[in-house]
Amino acid sequence: MLRIAICDDEKKIQDDLSQQVKDLSENADIICYSEGKRLMEDIEERSFDIIMLDIDMPLMNGLDVAESIQKSAVKPLIIFVTSHDELVYDSLMLHPFGFVRKSHMDTELKKILKDAEEEVASREKHFFFHTASGDVKLRLEDILYFESDGNYIKVITAEEEYRFRETMQTLEMSLSSDGFIRIHKGFLLNPDSVKMIKSDAVILSNDEELPFGRNYQEAAKKKLMRGMIR
Numbered sequence: 001m002l003r004i005a006i007c008d009d010e011k012k013i014q015d016d017l018s019q020q021v022k023d024l025s026e027n028a029d030i031i032c033y034s035e036g037k038r039l040m041e042d043i044e045e046r047s048f049d050i051i052m053l054d055i056d057m058p059l060m061n062g063l064d065v066a067e068s069i070q071k072s073a074v075k076p077l078i079i080f081v082t083s084h085d086e087l088v089y090d091s092l093m094l095h096p097f098g099f100v101r102k103s104h105m106d107t108e109l110k111k112i113l114k115d116a117e118e119e120v121a122s123r124e125k126h127f128f129f130h131t132a133s134g135d136v137k138l139r140l141e142d143i144l145y146f147e148s149d150g151n152y153i154k155v156i157t158a159e160e161e162y163r164f165r166e167t168m169q170t171l172e173m174s175l176s177s178d179g180f181i182r183i184h185k186g187f188l189l190n191p192d193s194v195k196m197i198k199s200d201a202v203i204l205s206n207d208e209e210l211p212f213g214r215n216y217q218e219a220a221k222k223k224l225m226r227g228m229i230r
Contacts, residue, residue: 008054036060148186184213
Protein backbone atom coordinates (compact mmCIF):
# COMPACT_ATOMS: atom_id res chain seq x y z
CA MET A 1 0.00 0.00 0.00
CA LEU A 2 1.34 3.40 -1.06
CA ARG A 3 0.65 5.99 1.65
CA ILE A 4 0.07 9.43 0.14
CA ALA A 5 -0.79 12.77 1.74
CA ILE A 6 -2.23 15.62 -0.31
CA CYS A 7 -2.06 19.09 1.22
CA ASP A 8 -3.79 21.97 -0.56
CA ASP A 9 -6.04 24.71 0.74
CA GLU A 10 -8.32 24.44 -2.32
CA LYS A 11 -10.90 21.67 -1.92
CA LYS A 12 -11.32 21.28 -5.68
CA ILE A 13 -7.58 20.68 -6.17
CA GLN A 14 -7.63 18.15 -3.34
CA ASP A 15 -10.50 16.27 -4.97
CA ASP A 16 -9.08 16.42 -8.50
CA LEU A 17 -5.60 15.36 -7.41
CA SER A 18 -6.94 12.60 -5.18
CA GLN A 19 -9.08 11.18 -7.96
CA GLN A 20 -6.27 11.25 -10.50
CA VAL A 21 -3.90 9.53 -8.08
CA LYS A 22 -6.49 6.82 -7.44
CA ASP A 23 -6.93 6.34 -11.20
CA LEU A 24 -3.16 6.01 -11.69
CA SER A 25 -2.33 3.91 -8.62
CA GLU A 26 -4.66 1.16 -7.46
CA ASN A 27 -2.81 0.59 -4.20
CA ALA A 28 -2.78 4.21 -3.01
CA ASP A 29 -4.06 5.08 0.47
CA ILE A 30 -4.74 8.83 0.32
CA ILE A 31 -5.37 11.35 3.09
CA CYS A 32 -6.11 15.00 2.24
CA TYR A 33 -5.29 18.09 4.31
CA SER A 34 -6.35 21.69 3.82
CA GLU A 35 -3.52 23.21 5.87
CA GLY A 36 0.12 22.46 6.55
CA LYS A 37 -0.17 22.65 10.33
CA ARG A 38 -2.71 19.83 10.43
CA LEU A 39 -0.48 17.69 8.21
CA MET A 40 2.52 18.25 10.47
CA GLU A 41 0.47 17.25 13.53
CA ASP A 42 -0.56 14.03 11.80
CA ILE A 43 2.98 13.17 10.69
CA GLU A 44 3.90 12.72 14.36
CA GLU A 45 1.52 9.76 14.53
CA ARG A 46 1.45 8.34 11.00
CA SER A 47 3.96 7.94 8.18
CA PHE A 48 3.64 8.68 4.47
CA ASP A 49 5.61 7.49 1.47
CA ILE A 50 4.72 10.52 -0.65
CA ILE A 51 3.51 14.00 0.28
CA MET A 52 2.02 16.26 -2.40
CA LEU A 53 2.27 19.85 -1.24
CA ASP A 54 0.82 23.07 -2.52
CA ILE A 55 3.56 25.70 -2.22
CA ASP A 56 1.32 28.72 -1.78
CA MET A 57 -0.89 28.16 1.28
CA PRO A 58 -1.94 30.51 4.10
CA LEU A 59 -0.59 30.23 7.66
CA MET A 60 2.02 27.54 6.92
CA ASN A 61 3.07 27.35 3.28
CA GLY A 62 4.41 24.31 1.48
CA LEU A 63 8.03 25.41 1.78
CA ASP A 64 7.74 25.66 5.57
CA VAL A 65 6.07 22.24 5.73
CA ALA A 66 8.77 20.67 3.55
CA GLU A 67 11.54 22.20 5.65
CA SER A 68 10.01 20.73 8.81
CA ILE A 69 9.63 17.33 7.18
CA GLN A 70 13.27 17.33 6.09
CA LYS A 71 14.31 17.59 9.75
CA SER A 72 12.32 14.52 10.75
CA ALA A 73 13.84 11.06 11.03
CA VAL A 74 11.59 9.55 8.33
CA LYS A 75 11.71 11.45 5.04
CA PRO A 76 8.82 10.90 2.60
CA LEU A 77 9.13 11.95 -1.03
CA ILE A 78 7.95 15.53 -1.47
CA ILE A 79 6.19 16.56 -4.67
CA PHE A 80 5.27 20.21 -4.94
CA VAL A 81 1.98 20.92 -6.70
CA THR A 82 1.77 24.57 -7.68
CA SER A 83 0.19 27.15 -9.93
CA HIS A 84 3.09 29.55 -9.32
CA ASP A 85 6.02 28.56 -11.53
CA GLU A 86 8.10 31.39 -10.08
CA LEU A 87 8.14 29.62 -6.69
CA VAL A 88 9.75 26.47 -8.05
CA TYR A 89 13.25 27.96 -7.86
CA ASP A 90 12.79 28.84 -4.18
CA SER A 91 11.88 25.24 -3.41
CA LEU A 92 15.00 23.65 -4.95
CA MET A 93 17.01 24.14 -1.75
CA LEU A 94 14.64 21.67 -0.08
CA HIS A 95 15.47 18.95 -2.62
CA PRO A 96 11.92 17.89 -3.54
CA PHE A 97 11.41 14.72 -5.54
CA GLY A 98 9.57 16.66 -8.23
CA PHE A 99 6.94 19.16 -9.29
CA VAL A 100 3.49 19.12 -10.82
CA ARG A 101 2.02 22.29 -12.30
CA LYS A 102 -1.69 22.56 -11.62
CA SER A 103 -2.24 23.78 -15.17
CA HIS A 104 -0.52 20.62 -16.51
CA MET A 105 -1.71 18.12 -13.91
CA ASP A 106 -3.22 15.76 -16.48
CA THR A 107 0.10 15.30 -18.29
CA GLU A 108 2.70 15.70 -15.52
CA LEU A 109 1.18 13.70 -12.69
CA LYS A 110 1.37 10.30 -14.41
CA LYS A 111 5.16 10.33 -14.88
CA ILE A 112 6.08 11.83 -11.51
CA LEU A 113 3.81 9.39 -9.68
CA LYS A 114 5.31 6.42 -11.55
CA ASP A 115 8.84 7.63 -10.72
CA ALA A 116 7.85 8.15 -7.08
CA GLU A 117 6.39 4.64 -6.80
CA GLU A 118 9.64 3.19 -8.18
CA GLU A 119 11.66 5.27 -5.71
CA VAL A 120 9.53 4.10 -2.77
CA ALA A 121 9.98 0.50 -3.90
CA SER A 122 13.75 0.94 -4.15
CA ARG A 123 13.84 2.27 -0.58
CA GLU A 124 12.74 -1.14 0.61
CA LYS A 125 16.09 -2.58 -0.48
CA HIS A 126 18.44 -3.87 2.19
CA PHE A 127 22.16 -4.43 2.57
CA PHE A 128 23.37 -7.65 4.19
CA PHE A 129 26.86 -8.21 5.60
CA HIS A 130 28.71 -10.30 8.15
CA THR A 131 30.58 -8.87 11.14
CA ALA A 132 32.55 -10.44 13.96
CA SER A 133 29.40 -10.19 16.07
CA GLY A 134 27.09 -11.78 13.51
CA ASP A 135 25.03 -11.09 10.40
CA VAL A 136 23.57 -7.61 9.90
CA LYS A 137 20.69 -6.41 7.72
CA LEU A 138 20.29 -2.66 7.11
CA ARG A 139 17.94 -0.67 4.92
CA LEU A 140 19.98 1.07 2.24
CA GLU A 141 18.26 4.37 3.02
CA ASP A 142 19.58 4.19 6.60
CA ILE A 143 23.22 4.01 5.48
CA LEU A 144 24.96 7.41 5.33
CA TYR A 145 28.20 6.17 3.78
CA PHE A 146 30.82 3.43 3.65
CA GLU A 147 34.42 4.12 4.64
CA SER A 148 37.49 2.12 3.70
CA ASP A 149 39.42 0.84 6.72
CA GLY A 150 42.39 -1.22 5.53
CA ASN A 151 41.05 -4.60 4.44
CA TYR A 152 37.70 -3.75 6.03
CA ILE A 153 34.77 -1.47 5.36
CA LYS A 154 33.03 0.66 7.97
CA VAL A 155 29.27 1.13 7.55
CA ILE A 156 28.09 4.44 8.99
CA THR A 157 24.46 5.10 9.91
CA ALA A 158 22.97 7.91 11.99
CA GLU A 159 22.78 5.58 14.99
CA GLU A 160 25.45 2.89 14.62
CA GLU A 161 28.78 2.02 13.05
CA TYR A 162 29.64 -1.48 11.76
CA ARG A 163 32.75 -3.10 10.30
CA PHE A 164 33.07 -5.98 7.87
CA ARG A 165 35.68 -7.41 5.52
CA GLU A 166 35.35 -6.25 1.89
CA THR A 167 37.07 -4.11 -0.74
CA MET A 168 35.73 -0.68 -1.69
CA GLN A 169 35.92 -1.55 -5.39
CA THR A 170 33.67 -4.59 -4.97
CA LEU A 171 31.27 -2.60 -2.81
CA GLU A 172 31.08 0.21 -5.36
CA MET A 173 30.28 -2.22 -8.17
CA SER A 174 27.56 -3.79 -6.05
CA LEU A 175 25.85 -0.57 -4.95
CA SER A 176 26.30 1.82 -7.90
CA SER A 177 22.99 0.66 -9.38
CA ASP A 178 21.32 1.68 -6.10
CA GLY A 179 22.64 5.23 -6.45
CA PHE A 180 25.68 5.13 -4.13
CA ILE A 181 28.44 7.46 -5.34
CA ARG A 182 32.21 7.16 -4.88
CA ILE A 183 33.39 10.61 -3.79
CA HIS A 184 36.84 9.64 -2.55
CA LYS A 185 39.17 6.65 -2.59
CA GLY A 186 37.96 5.93 0.92
CA PHE A 187 34.28 6.91 0.79
CA LEU A 188 31.18 5.52 -0.93
CA LEU A 189 28.27 7.86 -0.27
CA ASN A 190 24.50 7.58 -0.11
CA PRO A 191 23.49 10.77 -2.02
CA ASP A 192 20.25 11.02 -0.02
CA SER A 193 22.35 11.74 3.08
CA VAL A 194 23.83 14.92 1.57
CA LYS A 195 22.64 18.24 2.96
CA MET A 196 25.11 20.55 1.22
CA ILE A 197 27.72 20.34 -1.53
CA LYS A 198 30.79 22.50 -0.95
CA SER A 199 33.68 23.10 -3.34
CA ASP A 200 35.86 20.44 -1.75
CA ALA A 201 33.50 18.45 0.50
CA VAL A 202 29.93 17.44 1.29
CA ILE A 203 27.97 18.10 4.47
CA LEU A 204 25.75 15.21 5.53
CA SER A 205 22.39 15.20 7.28
CA ASN A 206 24.19 14.50 10.59
CA ASP A 207 26.43 17.56 9.96
CA GLU A 208 29.47 15.39 9.32
CA GLU A 209 31.79 16.62 6.56
CA LEU A 210 33.40 14.26 4.01
CA PRO A 211 36.04 15.43 1.52
CA PHE A 212 36.03 14.90 -2.22
CA GLY A 213 39.00 12.97 -3.56
CA ARG A 214 40.84 14.76 -6.37
CA ASN A 215 40.23 11.94 -8.85
CA TYR A 216 36.53 11.64 -7.96
CA GLN A 217 35.49 15.25 -7.36
CA GLU A 218 34.24 16.31 -10.80
CA ALA A 219 32.20 13.18 -11.58
CA ALA A 220 30.83 12.90 -8.03
CA LYS A 221 29.69 16.53 -7.98
CA LYS A 222 27.84 16.13 -11.26
CA LYS A 223 26.00 13.04 -10.01
CA LEU A 224 25.11 14.69 -6.70
CA MET A 225 23.85 17.86 -8.38
CA ARG A 226 21.69 15.88 -10.80
CA GLY A 227 20.12 14.13 -7.84
CA MET A 228 19.44 17.37 -5.99
CA ILE A 229 17.60 19.03 -8.89
CA ARG A 230 15.75 15.88 -9.96
